[in-house]
Amino acid sequence: MQYTGLDEFLTRGKAALANGPVALVFAEDEVELDTTLRHHQQLGFNTVVAFMPGHFGLPGDLVKTVHRVTFDTGEANALQRAVNAVNDAAPGTWLYYCYNAEYLFYPFCETRAVNEMLTFHTEERRDSMLAYVVDLYAGDLEQFPNAVSLDIAYLDKSGYYALARPDIANHNHPKERQLDFFGGLRWRYEEHVPAPRRKIDRIAFFKAKPGLRLNEDHTFSDEEYNTYACPWHNNLTASIASFRTAKALKRNPGSTFDIDTFRWHNSTPFEWHSRQLLDLGLMEPGQWF
Structure with missing residues (x-):
């Protein structure tokens, strides 16, 4: 489940936001990214979304279970912009956000x-x-x-x-x-x-x-x-x-x-x-x- 950007995710992947809670994980680097995603999956989030640059890697099991959105997390106010966009697309859904590690x-x-x-x-x-x-x-x-x-x-x-x-x-x-x-x-x-x-x-x-x-x-x-x-x-x-x-x-x-x-x-x-x-x-x- 990979998306080329935020707009495509909010269009093609919108159904994943209908059943919360949804965890939004923003990868600033690759340090402990895999353990962060697995930790939140194990807590029972129905959907885990990883916002990450295109050159970051993910293990095979996470590629199949995580919604990966190509996203430049280093831009000014990137997290704020993405969280607000997801909020607008998923009224009534419980959302959670964090960074890697x-x-x-x-x-x-x-x-x-x-x-x-x-x-x-x-x-x-x-x-x-x-x-x-x-x-x-x-x-x-x-x-x-x-x-x-x-x-x-x-x-x-x-x-x-x-x-x-x-x-x-x-x-x-x-x-x-x-x-x-x-x-x-x-x-x-x-x-x-x-x-x-x-x-x-x-x-x-x-x-x-x-x-x-x-x-x-x-x-x-x-x-x-x-x-x-x-x-x-x-x-x-x-x-x-x-x-x-x-x-x-x-x-x-x-x-x-x-x-x-x-x-x-x-x-x-x-x-x-x-x-x-x-x-x-x-x-x-x-x-x-």
Whole structure:
């Protein structure tokens, strides 16, 4: 299932968007692209779409099961443009998006499929879900100079915090049920990260609807989509375990020589299990038991 571009996918492959949830994976490079796609297939997404340059390769099994869209992910606002186009083509469908070398976790994901989780979330009258992008990094940068290792992965067990999100249109008063979240490598190495990119919150799940628009900062044009909970109780949140920041810091000439290791006294091995993320407070089960 291959498409020459976004327009062809939205025309010839539109039927694949009718039965959600749909995972949209954007490949910035080929690092762990195959494991990213397989991880989301195993979570139970009905459709997995890979947006990737034409010269990137895929193993044979994924060629048969993934919708591959030839797409220049390096263009300015490429992800934003593609997500908004898919939103317009699939009203009412639950959509999720991420980059390669990013792995979704949600409460009890080892025993419950993603459509079960979204069914419950929908019953709570929620049309979006907040996710925290939790930075992963290789424990040994000499052995893994690109900072990516699934077998020896670490994360920060503390150092996360939230600030009120000011409403510019309302004299900078805090927005209701919205916060800006920080932590991980983007906090520890903030001198190398532009200020608009330091947040770790992302509205990763959303139900498509006409006119909805994804903003550059991973929020949406509908303010209710940007809330972490409904007015009456806490809701589910998810985590996206991501090597993306570590990769960028080691690839960037302005930061790579300043970093011999990402490990510090608050590093802990990543266990690849939702229980660890729940225990660290990096996602919330809400009322789902």
